[in-house]
Amino acid sequence: MTLADRLARPDLADLPPVDLAGAPAPGTIRLDANENPFEPLAGKGDINRYPEPQPAALRQRMADLYGVDAARLWVSRGSDDAIDLLSRAFLVPGQDRILVVEPTFSAYAQFARIQGAQVSSVRMDDDFTFDADAVLAAAKDGAAPKLLFVCTPNNPTATPVDPDDVRRLCRELPDTLVVADEAYGEFTDTPSLAPETGAIENLVVLRTLSKAYGLAGARIGCAIASPDIIGWLARVSPPYPLPGPSIDAALTALAPERMPVHMDRVRRLVADRDRLAQQFRDVGEVEALYAGGNYLFLVVADPADLARRLAAAGVKVRFRPKAAPGGVRITVGTPAENRAMLAVFGIAEERPAGRRAAVTRDTAETRIAVEIDLDTPEPRRVIDTGIGFFDHMLDQVAAHGGFGLTLSCTGDTHIDAHHSVEDVALALGSALDKALGDRAGIGRFGFALPMDETQADVRVDLSGRPYSRFEGEFSADKVGDLPTEMVPHVFRSLADSMRAAIHVRVDGENDHHKVEAAFKAFGRALRQGLSTGASGGIPSTKGSL
Numbered sequence: 001m002t003l004a005d006r007l008a009r010p011d012l013a014d015l016p017p018v019d020l021a022g023a024p025a026p027g028t029i030r031l032d033a034n035e036n037p038f039e040p041l042a043g044k045g046d047i048n049r050y051p052e053p054q055p056a057a058l059r060q061r062m063a064d065l066y067g068v069d070a071a072r073l074w075v076s077r078g079s080d081d082a083i084d085l086l087s088r089a090f091l092v093p094g095q096d097r098i099l100v101v102e103p104t105f106s107a108y109a110q111f112a113r114i115q116g117a118q119v120s121s122v123r124m125d126d127d128f129t130f131d132a133d134a135v136l137a138a139a140k141d142g143a144a145p146k147l148l149f150v151c152t153p154n155n156p157t158a159t160p161v162d163p164d165d166v167r168r169l170c171r172e173l174p175d176t177l178v179v180a181d182e183a184y185g186e187f188t189d190t191p192s193l194a195p196e197t198g199a200i201e202n203l204v205v206l207r208t209l210s211k212a213y214g215l216a217g218a219r220i221g222c223a224i225a226s227p228d229i230i231g232w233l234a235r236v237s238p239p240y241p242l243p244g245p246s247i248d249a250a251l252t253a254l255a256p257e258r259m260p261v262h263m264d265r266v267r268r269l270v271a272d273r274d275r276l277a278q279q280f281r282d283v284g285e286v287e288a289l290y291a292g293g294n295y296l297f298l299v300v301a302d303p304a305d306l307a308r309r310l311a312a313a314g315v316k317v318r319f320r321p322k323a324a325p326g327g328v329r330i331t332v333g334t335p336a337e338n339r340a341m342l343a344v345f346g347i348a349e350e351r352p353a354g355r356r357a358a359v360t361r362d363t364a365e366t367r368i369a370v371e372i373d374l375d376t377p378e379p380r381r382v383i384d385t386g387i388g389f390f391d392h393m394l395d396q397v398a399a400h401g402g403f404g405l406t407l408s409c410t411g412d413t414h415i416d417a418h419h420s421v422e423d424v425a426l427a428l429g430s431a432l433d434k435a436l437g438d439r440a441g442i443g444r445f446g447f448a449l450p451m452d453e454t455q456a457d458v459r460v461d462l463s464g465r466p467y468s469r470f471e472g473e474f475s476a477d478k479v480g481d482l483p484t485e486m487v488p489h490v491f492r493s494l495a496d497s498m499r500a501a502i503h504v505r506v507d508g509e510n511d512h513h514k515v516e517a518a519f520k521a522f523g524r525a526l527r528q529g530l531s532t533g534a535s536g537g538i539p540s541t542k543g544s545l
């Protein structure tokens with residue numbers, strides 16, 4: 001008998017698992033599910049059809065993401081749903097119990113109670129550290145809990161849990177499934193326990209796309225465990241738990257070219273979290289502060305009053321007087337949101353809120369994700385278009401332009417560079433256009449740059465009206481892997497999508513120099529044009545651009 005069979009509800013042993021047959025072969029006449037055969041009048045794709053019970057492509061993608069075999073991963077309707085499935089499969093009503101380490105995420109106790117199970121709890125000490133000895137003592141006091149929930153880092157107290165503690169709990173509690181909830185794993189340096197579910201039979205790891213991947217509304221998460229445990233989740237799952245549009249959204253969000261943007265955002269949220277923590281430490285009101293995940297837990301003398309004052313300023317935070325009475329949990333928001341929240345503490349944020357924009361662009365030929373940040377004090381550049389020399393040129397534009405750029409493209413470069421170069425230029429231009437917003441404070445500028453024998457002269461007018469002029473000849477077909485005929489094209493696409501006049505004149509002997517000088521000078525002209533320094537107003541006598 002496997003561990004899962006031994007711990008699961010005996011009354012469900014003969015329940016068949018949900019049918020995991022994949023999508024039917026294309027061309028199959030689908031008369032099996034009483035669906036409506038006609039083209040849907042809403043949404044994208046075939047939402048008139050039932051979705052796959054376990055979408056094979058998404059299951060594989062998430063398995064790759066978390067470094068496990070797909071047979072060990074169950075895609076759930078958020079990780080909340082995975083907690084519910086575990087409760088249904090393993091907790092015998094009126095008999096079993098779970099163990100939680102409080103204060104913690106309330107769903108563990110809630111689903112256990114709905115299932116008719118008991119909830120035992122250990123309270124963390126006053127400074128919210130995780131005491132594995134205390135947890136073990138509570139687990140061994142009475143019948144073994146069927147499920148022990150360890151939230152790492154803990155919500156709301158941000159307490160990190162040492163993976164060695166989790167391993168030890170697994171080892172010393174062989175009749176308990178230890179559930180490590182890694183909802184905020186992306187925001188920590190602690191390595192995930194997911195790959196260890198292969199070796200540790202009673203370990204279950206929960207992950208979610210709600211936090212780091214920005215998909216809370218799609219409701220996609222997963223449980224990772226031995227195939228035996230996964231088999232039990234399949235027994236208690238509803239037949240079609242995951243909405244088709246959510247499956248599509250998750251696959252799109254996790255596409256390779258989106259990943260650099262996700263990683264950059266996570267890095268940024270962590271940096272902002274730590275900066276906020278520092279700002280709070282500098283004011284008297286906060287007694288203790290715990291930072292983890294994408295949130296802060298502030299222990300204050302009167303948390304109810306603080307929550308009220310924040311609410312009065314239009315800022316909603318989490319205050320649970322019963323579950324976590326001592327403090328409020330505050331999510332890290334956008335710079336503008338953080339600024340509004342800090343104002344309630346009397347903290348004046350000096351950094352500008354910043355002009356930023358993200359653009360995604362998917363066609364049959366290319367898939368592109370761009371994020372730019374025009375005002376970041378530490379501009380980072382992560383650029384991968386699949387065309388090395390073009391990456392180098394865009395890097396020059398961002399470096400000389402003085403802005404942060406994360407840009408990634410998966411394109412049909414096996415055919416040629418054409419589609420990728422053009423679409424990247426369009427997407428980058430759109431992102432600049434979007435970040436510029438009402439174009440308040442920006443200007444019209446030019447820059448001339450010599451490079452050995454070459455000279456490039458670029459003038460940019462961020463006028464809101466597209467116009468492009470390119471004077472220059474190339475004798476080589478390519479520089480690096482970038483076709484030279486695409487160079488004027490890039491500036492035209494940028495002019496169109498960023499709604500700017502861009503005039504480029506370049507002459508010299510060496511094509512490499514000419515291309516590079518043109519991009520560098522463009523970056524420099526942009527830097528001047530994007531600057532909000534001088535007047536702060538809209539740089540046109542018409543008052544709008």
Ligand SMILES: *Cc1c(COP(=O)(O)O)cnc(C)c1O
Pocket residue numbers: 077078079080081105151155181183207208209210216219220221
């Ligand atoms: C947010 C959160 C989840 C729930 O995630 P969903 O996938 O959105 O259901 C699970 N566990 C913890 C600790 C959380 O904070």
